[in-house]
Amino acid sequence: MLAGRTQMYICKIGISNFRGIKSASILINGNSVFVGDNNSGKSTIFEAIDLVMGPDRLARHPVIDEHDFYGGEYLKGDKTVQIYIEVVVIGLSEDQKIHFGNHIEWWDKKSNSIISGPPASATDSDDVEPALRLVFQGNYSPEEDDFEGQTFFAGTLREGSVPEPFRKKDKRKCGFLYLRTLRTGSRALSLERGSLLDIILQLKEIKPQMWESVIEQLEKVSIAGDPNLGITEVLTSVQDSLANIVAYESADKPQIKVSNLTRENLRKVLTVFMGSGAYKENGSEYMTPYFHQGTGTINTLVLSLLSMIANIKENVIFAMEEPEIALPPHIQKRVISSVIEKSKQALFTSHSPYVLEEFSPEQILVISRKDGVLSAEPAGMPPAVKVKKYRDEFRRRFCESLLARRVLITEGKTEYDVYSSASRKMQCLHPEKSYSFDLLGIALVNAETDTQVSALGQYYKRLGKTVYAVFDKQEERDSEQIALAVDCAYEANEHGIEDVVLKGIKPSVLLRFALDVVASGEWPPHLSNQTPYEGMKDDELYTTMKLYFKNKKGEGALAELVQFCEEDEMPLFIKDTIISISETVYPISLPNDINEE
Template sequence: MKLVYIQINNFRGIKESHLLLPGNAVLVGDNNTGKSTILEAIDLVLGPERLSRHPVIDEHDFYAGRYLDNEKNPIDILIEAVIIDLTIEQQRHFRNHLEWWDTDNNVLIDGPPPEATDNAGVVAALRIGFKGNYDADEDDFVGATFFMLPKKEDGTYDSFRTSDKRFCGFLYLRTLRTGTRALSLERGSLLDVILRLKEIRPQMWENVLEQLRNISVANDPDLGISDVLESVQTVVRSLVPIECADAPAMRVSQLTREHLRQILTVFLGTGSCCDGGTEYAAPFHHQGTGTVNTLVLSLLSMIAELKQNVIFAMEEPEIAIPPHTQKRIINSIISKSAQAIFTSHSPYVLEEFNPSQIVVINRNNGILTGIPAQYPPKIKKYNMYREEVKRRFCESLLARRVLIAEGRTEYDAFPAAAKRLHELFPNEYTSLEGLGIAIINAETDSQVAPLGSYFRQLGKTVFAVFDKQTDESRRNILSSTDYAFEASEKGFENVLVNGSNETALRRYASFLVDGHEWPTHLNSKPTQDMAIENLKTSLMEYFKWAKGSGAAADFLNQCSKDEMPGHIVNVLKEICRILNPTNQVELSDDTLDDVAIPGS
């Protein structure tokens, strides 16, 4: 069973969305783009317990909080989901509601000819809908799920009942977090999910409640609590002279089933012994992080085994989980479920997915789109992707904005300079991280334009920095990026050395020589009385040799603003101005020539 398509209208931050899912998938995007809303929408359609909540939806579930139009007619929340890869049992159970999905074109087959269903790539499908709105007669919000085929003469559809949903199999784990709810009996906890899957309904509540009613707490007069409570009763009766607020006493619980579900939890031995020799037990979430993570992973595995044809949806499995455990959780769930859908901000999670399974979510004015990442330019094989993904692409896929650096020197220089300037002038400059920018090394000027096109089609705002280009190369870069910054010299080491203050250059050269960091095979070792042009030649040779070791960053970290190359300073000023127009900064006239902005 696999969810291949979901349409969402007027739900929370989504005004409209048509989303295709590539089997197992991880949804990535900036905060508040709608990733969790997609999972909540799926849960409204497929979640077996979701409609038992009251109310099913509320005012804040409608797009922009608007549930009535200008004529006071209700506005509907509409969700439609298409499921394929149905088992024989499921096809038999849902036989009156089956449709046909063309996997080659990712569309439902609508109408004749009937022989189209025999084509290769056409499979049985189940289309389910949810409709929610405001009921003025009841002054309440209502919602229901239904099969979208067949449509009855009165325009209604057959209900998609809880029993049908359980036959389908969907499990939404909103929070793995630190596992504090995993082994409680609270509704929706992992233990509660396992009990429901095993169809175990513990008949223990009345017995436990009766025992708790008879437990006396703090009744000893020496404690003073009972005296204070009696005083409260006296004051209340002086104001309201009837038999109310009678016999106040302390109890260990609210004495309701629901409250017991929230407070009951599993205790585990800690390895420490009490004076009597018995092992001291503590709530499971007080165990070490590794123990809790192992417990959570074990429970997830049990759930997957119990629901063998199940769609799993899980939010951010990486929270409070070390990288190796993140990978184990992802791989375990994928291996034991029909389909797994995650949201994530972790490169370790993304690394476990093929690029076509990474869906980049963007939202603009309520219109949500999801675009499969696919392989980046020049990375066509999976083993190459695994080698490159964490180093170059994961941060960029997870960020809203991307800065493409032509080479390693730019890749080192701009983040270091931005951080240094932010330390010196925090009200004027911001680090790239603070601006939500991920930097990526194109490794050559010929890859700047392809990478720009790649990230722009994923909905990213793309910046690029590069040295002097030919007219054709410049046009290609300008057309494929949002903001492009070209240096006035060829070779960024020239920009770095020729643009920096002499004092900074001599200080850094002395640091290298005095600290025995100067490579012995480089001939032009700097000296204190070396002419500045010779010193620049020596340092240019050093920076070219030291690419990949962070030498450019080390140099800029010891510079003041006036000692840095003007090109770097002014590019960072311009980026800050673009992303924060209220923080206006002035650019020097000589540097404006280095800044090329498409459309300006």
């Protein structure tokens, strides 16, 4: 949060029976980014907030329809099902407190709940502050045979009270703006209602007095009056045919006009044109509709308009879907930074690690949904990772793992490189199969030590991930602990990745690789007295190459050996582990030769 500013923000969202969400209770602490699988409910959360706080959302008819109810069920027997959405806003300004007056309630930040009754002294606590609690209720009306919905001040829904709507003028006091991915750019500089340009004009209280003048000019434009075009002749024939059926004057003088010549029609067709960078022969620049610009340019344009809106409004809460689309990483970061700087609260959905990097782990909410029950779990700092290490080294890989549905925990950097390399190699050998961890949607996580494998396993399972772990031979107690912490545990029979690879590979393959290293001039000079040679004994070769890989630890040399192997030369444990993991994601029928030792 920025110091010195009143920070109005949504702190809680409750949802029942809305779209894919049967129930949800989500706590938010300021600026946040929602991450999760496609169709996990991220956009539905924003749509729910928009039903409660969006100033123009309830102007649609119908406000909701059949598909907005969980499972499409708006009736159960003779009883109607209710969509119920509750939003709590805190950090209210003095102006807001005065405006909302008797509708102010009290939020206890310690218990994360509204104080529902006496004693009054409870509101004096430093952990309690004024709050605005709003509720959208939507249902099917059998009497009207239609759907209806309205937002109310929650306190007026108590028994014995008269429900009071949360009206458009009230919503503007909270300044919620929801920017949907698919239409934000295409509507940015049109005059269509709800476009960013229209929002700016409304905020500036500018009401363009141009409609009558434009309509008058368009009425005089002749579109197809030239007889040589032949269109007039066809239209006259249509008129003559109609005259045989209806009164002549009711279908008189058919013409083609530019538009419907109404204000609403003009709002949809009028748009801003911009220079295209192409020039006509007369030297003038060819102008095109702004949405013909590159996607990156359009998104940058949207950012500029958002900045204008934020500068005009005293209070604004932005909810923005996938701001990273078509933007390079550095622009993604600028978008996030700018929106956060100019708003009271900024909420995003994203599939970009570059966007996630701009948030602390506590501000990243991992969304998961099971049987209609949605949960939003703050990621929090990974276990045993200190703040400086997270900031300097771990952050990008951590963000990538939060975006993945599945994670594979390895106990060290060498294991990380080996399994990543082996999965890509197997994918190349069998492109029709899904062996590459990237294609399987699996992010690799380096635990850096075997003692942290179980802790990281518990961490990622808490976030709803499917967790795999591959590790060296352990003591029985440690092995059991890891198995309990993850979904699938793969324990090697060796006490080190070097032995897993070297003992799992044929000596002939190892010698071929060693001679290739020597031939390329990459054999370490200080190991010259142990240089591999043709006819070297197997045990001597094993000892020499183990020393070589120990010397090259951290440089990816062991992964190069795995990449060097052909299919039947791959270390058996590594190959079997990758096949087993693949089958848990996509059960596949494997050719017999890949299972042969």
